[in-house]
Amino acid sequence: MLQSYETLRQTGIATVRAQIRSGGYASHTAGLGRNLLQANLAIIPQEFALDFMRFCQRNPKPCPLIGASDTGNPILFTLGQDIDIRTDVPAYNIYRNGQLVQSVTEIGDLWTDDLVAFALGCSFTFEHALIEAGFELWHIANNVTVPMYRSSLETVPAGPFRGPTVVSMRMIPEERVEEAVAISARFPLAHGSPVHVGDPAAIGISDLSAPDWGDSVPQPAGHTPVFWACGVTPQAVIQQAALPLLITHKPGHMLITDVPDTAEIPIITNKNMPR
Amino acid sequence: MLQSYETLRQTGIATVRAQIRSGGYASHTAGLGRNLLQANLAIIPQEFALDFMRFCQRNPKPCPLIGASDTGNPILFTLGQDIDIRTDVPAYNIYRNGQLVQSVTEIGDLWTDDLVAFALGCSFTFEHALIEAGFELWHIANNVTVPMYRSSLETVPAGPFRGPTVVSMRMIPEERVEEAVAISARFPLAHGSPVHVGDPAAIGISDLSAPDWGDSVPQPAGHTPVFWACGVTPQAVIQQAALPLLITHKPGHMLITDVPDTAEIPIITNKNMPR
Numbered sequence: 001m002l003q004s005y006e007t008l009r010q011t012g013i014a015t016v017r018a019q020i021r022s023g024g025y026a027s028h029t030a031g032l033g034r035n036l037l038q039a040n041l042a043i044i045p046q047e048f049a050l051d052f053m054r055f056c057q058r059n060p061k062p063c064p065l066i067g068a069s070d071t072g073n074p075i076l077f078t079l080g081q082d083i084d085i086r087t088d089v090p091a092y093n094i095y096r097n098g099q100l101v102q103s104v105t106e107i108g109d110l111w112t113d114d115l116v117a118f119a120l121g122c123s124f125t126f127e128h129a130l131i132e133a134g135f136e137l138w139h140i141a142n143n144v145t146v147p148m149y150r151s152s153l154e155t156v157p158a159g160p161f162r163g164p165t166v167v168s169m170r171m172i173p174e175e176r177v178e179e180a181v182a183i184s185a186r187f188p189l190a191h192g193s194p195v196h197v198g199d200p201a202a203i204g205i206s207d208l209s210a211p212d213w214g215d216s217v218p219q220p221a222g223h224t225p226v227f228w229a230c231g232v233t234p235q236a237v238i239q240q241a242a243l244p245l246l247i248t249h250k251p252g253h254m255l256i257t258d259v260p261d262t263a264e265i266p267i268i269t270n271k272n273m274p275r
Numbered sequence: 276m277l278q279s280y281e282t283l284r285q286t287g288i289a290t291v292r293a294q295i296r297s298g299g300y301a302s303h304t305a306g307l308g309r310n311l312l313q314a315n316l317a318i319i320p321q322e323f324a325l326d327f328m329r330f331c332q333r334n335p336k337p338c339p340l341i342g343a344s345d346t347g348n349p350i351l352f353t354l355g356q357d358i359d360i361r362t363d364v365p366a367y368n369i370y371r372n373g374q375l376v377q378s379v380t381e382i383g384d385l386w387t388d389d390l391v392a393f394a395l396g397c398s399f400t401f402e403h404a405l406i407e408a409g410f411e412l413w414h415i416a417n418n419v420t421v422p423m424y425r426s427s428l429e430t431v432p433a434g435p436f437r438g439p440t441v442v443s444m445r446m447i448p449e450e451r452v453e454e455a456v457a458i459s460a461r462f463p464l465a466h467g468s469p470v471h472v473g474d475p476a477a478i479g480i481s482d483l484s485a486p487d488w489g490d491s492v493p494q495p496a497g498h499t500p501v502f503w504a505c506g507v508t509p510q511a512v513i514q515q516a517a518l519p520l521l522i523t524h525k526p527g528h529m530l531i532t533d534v535p536d537t538a539e540i541p542i543i544t545n546k547n548m549p550r
Binding site: 049050053058059060061067071078158185189193221223251264 | 334353434460540542
């Protein structure tokens with residue numbers, strides 16, 4: 001039976017995950033599994049995995065790596081008691097040679113012995129902290145997608161992985177910019193502190209009202225645009241590498257982990273761990 | 276000409292690195308290149324590199340990865356303007372099949388196209404911060420090596436890499452334990468907050484006065500033993516994996532990077548970066 005977002009918001013992670021796993025829920029995860037770390041997903045052939053891990057290590061702000069599966073093992077045992085990456089994300093995008101070919105709600109038939117699944121931190125974590133501190137985030141209050149831009153900040157390349165840093169933008173009251181910076185800096189697993197504050201042109205963005213992804217937001221007087229590295233970066237970088245196969249989460253449809261979003265490290269103690 | 280430690284302590288990183296590179300200095304690096312991140316080193320064949328990166332991701336406290344070279348490229352371009360890992364560490368240990376076979380001051384003749392160099396954060400960084408905050412660290416004040424112990428805390432395995440977490444211990448005044456925890460937590464690239472505070476038996480250590488590595492230290496009244504994850508862990512874990520070749524720094528003889536030890540991320544902007 002299809003579950004509604006409002007019903008699942010009231011329940012614990014076990015119920016949410018069971019619903020996602022069974023196909024009973026296939027929509028976005030913002031606000032679900034409260035206070036748990038959510039993650040971007042990238043599944044690629046092992047052949048490219050070492051370079052991708054190097055890419056994440058070299059670009060920790062856009063690509064905060066929080067989990068890496070064993071090759072061919074779909075169980076992400078460091079992120080949850082029971083996470084099967086073939087079924088536990090509400091919706092997936094399948095790319096072949098860099099082209100989106102399909103969106104699906106489970107990938108059991110695509111999983112093979114040579115795939116590696118990577119989980120990367122996402123902005124939900126620090127947005128949650130900003131909201132708790134009384135910041136109003138327009139895109140959330142108005143139920144649209146945060147505006148994202150291709151910046152002139154180049155990532156540090158590794159193997160076939162290279163390209164511009166994609167940034168997300170939030171308008172912050174001038175007098176609270178410093179506070180927003182400090183709050184987000186506490187979450188290195190969720191992009192950390194901003195990569196730029198102020199003039200968009202300084203990082204190659206000519207028109208704030210024309211984002212490359214997401215929706216345009218108002219620019220009220222007394223507010224400053226603040227730019228954070230964005231999880232779309234690794235997706236764009238892997239797409240341009242045109243791997244034979246790439247599986248990602250569908251934007252907004254994240255992996256919900258068992259890790260508290262304030263955890264110092266993204267690792268849980270797990271009795272099911274291979275020994 | 277051999278340079279003395281006291282002479283190099285007064286000079287900048289360029290001079291220190293030039294002396295190390297030329298073989299003019301081959302001793303320990305504590306206190307050199309002040310305020311720069313120092314690193315543990317592990318060089319292994321590419322065949323094992325993906326599992327080692329997974330191991331570091333799964334065990335970020337003992338193994339805070341701060342740099343990974345391209346396969347076969349000895350230039351660590353994310354950690355410095357000019358770091359050549361074949362010459363820029365004062366002394367190296369060479370292991371074959373898990374056995375120490377030689378200590379050398381440069382590895383130009385051992386470097387091959389299939390090697391990958393990894394740099395991992397070390398405790399110098401948070402010790403420096405503790406000292407700045409007025410903590411007296413007995414092992415430093417008395418010029419001995421911090422006591423280290425094999426604990427009962429198991430690492431999360433990856434491929435051939437597995438084994439106990441090695442911890443280092445510092446006696447901290449009871450009333451300042453919380454402060455020491457908070458200070459070290461600010462340095463996730465240097466082992467972060469302690470893994471245990473108090474009773475050694477709780478993490479499998481039966482006799483504090485008999486460390487597995489380093490020197491025994493006094494246990495004054497009113498002090499609590501505080502245990503941090505230690506950079507010896509990856510070395511012990513790689514040794515037990517008995518790889519055909521492993522090259523590490525000689526203990527205490529670290530790689531000095533160009534990265535400030537308070538940096539949010541361990542990446543420098545580098546004009547020499549491959550594109």
